[in-house]
Amino acid sequence: MSVLVNKNSKVIVQGFTGSEGSFHASQMLEYGTNVVGGVTPGKGGTQHLEQPVFNTVADAVKETGADVSIIFVPAAFAADAIMEAADAGIKVIICITEGIPVNDMIYAKKYVRAKAGVTLIGPNCPGVITPEEAKVGIMPGFIFKKGRVGIVSKSGTLTYEAADQIVKAGLGVSTAIGIGGDPIIGTSTKEAVELLMADNETDAIVMIGEIGGTYETDAARWIKETGNKKPVIGFIAGQTAPPGRRMGHAGAIIGGADDTAAAKMKVMRECGLHVVESPANIGDTVAKALGKVLA
Amino acid sequence: MNVHEYQGKEILKKYGVKIGEGIVADTPEQAVEAAKKLTELTGANIWVVKAQIHAGGRGKGKIKGTEYRGVMVAKSLDEVKQKAEQILGGTLITIQTGAEGKLVSKVLVAADVYYPGASQPKELYLSILLDRGTGQNVIIASTEGGMDIEEVAHNTPDKLFKEWVNPLVGLQAFQARKIAFKLGLAGNALKEMVTFITKIYRAYEESDAAMIEINPVLKTSDDQILAVDCKMSIDDNALYRHPDLAAYRDITEEDPLEVEAGESNLNYVKLDGNVGCMVNGAGLAMATMDVIKLSGGEPANFLDVGGGANAKTVEAGFRIILKDPNVKAILINIFGGIVRCDRVANGVVEAYKAIGNIPVPIIVRLQGTNAEEGVRIINESGLKVKSAVVLKDAAKLVSEAIS
Numbered sequence: 104m105s106v107l108v109n110k111n112s113k114v115i116v117q118g119f120t121g122s123e124g125s126f127h128a129s130q131m132l133e134y135g136t137n138v139v140g141g142v143t144p145g146k147g148g149t150q151h152l153e154q155p156v157f158n159t160v161a162d163a164v165k166e167t168g169a170d171v172s173i174i175f176v177p178a179a180f181a182a183d184a185i186m187e188a189a190d191a192g193i194k195v196i197i198c199i200t201e202g203i204p205v206n207d208m209i210y211a212k213k214y215v216r217a218k219a220g221v222t223l224i225g226p227n228c229p230g231v232i233t234p235e236e237a238k239v240g241i242m243p244g245f246i247f248k249k250g251r252v253g254i255v256s257k258s259g260t261l262t263y264e265a266a267d268q269i270v271k272a273g274l275g276v277s278t279a280i281g282i283g284g285d286p287i288i289g290t291s292t293k294e295a296v297e298l299l300m301a302d303n304e305t306d307a308i309v310m311i312g313e314i315g316g317t318y319e320t321d322a323a324r325w326i327k328e329t330g331n332k333k334p335v336i337g338f339i340a341g342q343t344a345p346p347g348r349r350m351g352h353a354g355a356i357i358g359g360a361d362d363t364a365a366a367k368m369k370v371m372r373e374c375g376l377h378v379v380e381s382p383a384n385i386g387d388t389v390a391k392a393l394g395k396v397l398a
Numbered sequence: 399m400n401v402h403e404y405q406g407k408e409i410l411k412k413y414g415v416k417i418g419e420g421i422v423a424d425t426p427e428q429a430v431e432a433a434k435k436l437t438e439l440t441g442a443n444i445w446v447v448k449a450q451i452h453a454g455g456r457g458k459g460k461i462k463g464t465e466y467r468g469v470m471v472a473k474s475l476d477e478v479k480q481k482a483e484q485i486l487g488g489t490l491i492t493i494q495t496g497a498e499g500k501l502v503s504k505v506l507v508a509a510d511v512y513y514p515g516a517s518q519p520k521e522l523y524l525s526i527l528l529d530r531g532t533g534q535n536v537i538i539a540s541t542e543g544g545m546d547i548e549e550v551a552h553n554t555p556d557k558l559f560k561e562w563v564n565p566l567v568g569l570q571a572f573q574a575r576k577i578a579f580k581l582g583l584a585g586n587a588l589k590e591m592v593t594f595i596t597k598i599y600r601a602y603e604e605s606d607a608a609m610i611e612i613n614p615v616l617k618t619s620d621d622q623i624l625a626v627d628c629k630m631s632i633d634d635n636a637l638y639r640h641p642d643l644a645a646y647r648d649i650t651e652e653d654p655l656e657v658e659a660g661e662s663n664l665n666y667v668k669l670d671g672n673v674g675c676m677v678n679g680a681g682l683a684m685a686t687m688d689v690i691k692l693s694g695g696e697p698a699n700f701l702d703v704g705g706g707a708n709a710k711t712v713e714a715g716f717r718i719i720l721k722d723p724n725v726k727a728i729l730i731n732i733f734g735g736i737v738r739c740d741r742v743a744n745g746v747v748e749a750y751k752a753i754g755n756i757p758v759p760i761i762v763r764l765q766g767t768n769a770e771e772g773v774r775i776i777n778e779s780g781l782k783v784k785s786a787v788v789l790k791d792a793a794k795l796v797s798e799a800i801s
Contacts, residue, residue, distance in 0.1 A: 178635060204636035205528055206606050209565045212533045217566075243735035243767055258681020260733040263766060264789065267733075271788075284680060287533050313681055316530045340684035343669075343691045344700070347494075351665045351680025351702045353635070354530070359548065364688075381692045382685035383789035 110236040116141040118175035134238040139167040160191035182207035198225035208287040223289025229259035229281035250275015253299035256311035268386025284352030292318035314341035327374035334392040339364040406628035413601035420508035429482035432507040442509035447481040450504040459492030515619025525611040543614035590623040606636030662714035671696025674719035674728040693797040713749035727799040739764040739772030763792035
């Protein structure tokens with residue numbers, strides 16, 4: 104059944120007619136994603152990429168029955184776009200926008216959490232892909248061959264790297280969830296792992312994290328507490344990052360002794376995860392872990 | 399973006415937070431004038447001369463080649479001049495600056511607030527920052543002011559108090575009271591602390607601060623609550639809506655190479671190793687640094703060229719990396735998604751030719767969209783560039799290049 108998005112998802116694009124929104128919407132359509140329209144305030148009633156444009160998310164939902172939204176709105180207005188989507192009844196909100204002020208996200212996250220059954224993915228993420236069904240993001244679709252390995256990752260290109268290695272190891276991807284690299288993200292590593300643990304089309308999970316915060320250790324502890332039901336292969340980027348320096352992502356900064364790569368990997372190992380030291384060995388380790396399960 | 403102590407205090411003052419009064423000075427003469435003015439304003443006849451750099455530990459830090467501290471007390475105007483002379487133009491080394499230290503070009507002359515009175519002055523601690531786990535801001539307070547707060551958290555966690563702020567209703571008065579009582583305050587000091595916390599939280603929110611740390615907060619001998627120090631940083635993503643705060647940026651505090659990289663829209667962080675790297679995407683860039691380490695090298699930098707890796711960005715990246723004399727090899731790792739590898743390869747070749755003879759071996763790993771075409775371009779270019787497709791091979795090439 105895959106998670107978050109599938110061939111039945113009805114996707115709208117917020118920031119549809121902008122350059123980013125246009126480019127990636129056409130890529131998603133080409134992939135076969137069921138994009139049913141988009142939102143650009145003031146351009147309602149027109150057509151773009153042969154799809155209807157609406158002034159508000161509420162109008163789009165009413166007319167198209169959309170349940171998934173992907174957001175390309177500029178940073179200054181993106182938190183507002185997230186809340187508009189949640190208010191209009193969108194169930195899965197995927198925010199690609201990078202550089203949203205933390206203060207705005209504090210409110211937006213709280214707002215989304217107050218609505219039952221709404222999931223926010225991102226911001227500052229590559230999106231979500233269920234291969235051969237729906238690509239709701241900016242990832243290159245051809246790398247993701249269909250299979251039974253789920254991916255949860257804070258980073259975009261590192262997700263592609265992992266998917267590529269998984270495919271080269273003769274396996275494939277069920278759903279890849281890019282959760283984003285900001286200090287405040289809608290769905291934590293643990294919550295994304297929970298979704299894949301419950302998915303009957305996922306046999307193993309690759310969990311890719313970074314220095315900073317406690318998302319990966321929280322996930323590792325939950326995986327152990329719930330009995331390590333599926334093999335989880337973990338990698339933390341930033342083993343060589345110095346404390347106190349922000350490594351690209353706003354969230355990737357070592358604050359104390361607990362959020363270094365080494366400390367996180369230690370906890371992951373103690374919780375029974377297959378920890379990969381080198382990012383070059385993700386694919387091999389997944390194959391080995393699944394081999395053990397199958398044997 | 400970090401701001402200086404004196405700038406942070408200016409921000410706090412605008413929100414009505416009581417601070418230990420001070421005036422910033424560029425020269426010893428200005429420092430003396432500042433001290434005189436402070437005497438007029440506050441009656442103080444003892445002053446503290448404080449180096450203004452973006453790093454903590456100034457009080458214990460020393461000016462390079464001397465025994466002078468970064469924060470010194472002056473008991474006369476002559477001493478103010480003397481201390482300012484000792485600090486200004488010197489290089490201050492603290493536990494947070496690294497061995498190279500930081501050049502001091504400004505001092506803050508502050509009125510002494512540890513004057514004797516009805517009760518003993520008491521140093522407390524207060525900070526506000528984001529708790530990523532709950533997605534809320536948290537106020538952290540402690541009775542152990544003036545100490546390293548990480549040590550307090552480790553050794554005496556019971557002396558640290560936290561109060562989370564629900565964003566939908568904001569900071570409530572009872573929360574400020576709770577903290578003030580836990581800090582052991584009573585009477586006027588308690589009232590003052592409630593006001594202090596309320597106003598400082600407002601300053602934090604309205605200026606889009608990423609962190610405010612006041613260590614120490616002083617309860618004076620006459621029961622006032624004052625910010626004696628102020629460490630503050632502003633959320634870079636929110637600077638667009640605070641032009642007044644953006645003007646506080648002091649680029650002399652930043653690494654010149656990082657400033658240059660920023661101008662080319664590259665995200666660069668200088669490190670101490672011997673293998674330079676250029677990567678698309680922050681996570682993959684960190685992972686590439688890890689690969690370098692596991693191959694026996696040490697990363698010389700973090701460099702994310704972002705989604706638009708082309709000849710121009712690659713050239714700018716090369717030039718910045720090559721300015722670091724420690725670099726013995728460069729690894730370019732591009733996973734082409736939207737970025738096409740053949741274009742990146744052409745960019746590498748063009749950049750290489752534009753720069754001329756690059757003295758260190760270059761390893762280019764291209765994977766993803768049009769990777770094979772990209773590798774062909776690199777291999778047929780006739781340049782001394784080695785190419786790889788899978789990350790393992792790139793790691794091997796790095797290992798060979800530096801051994």
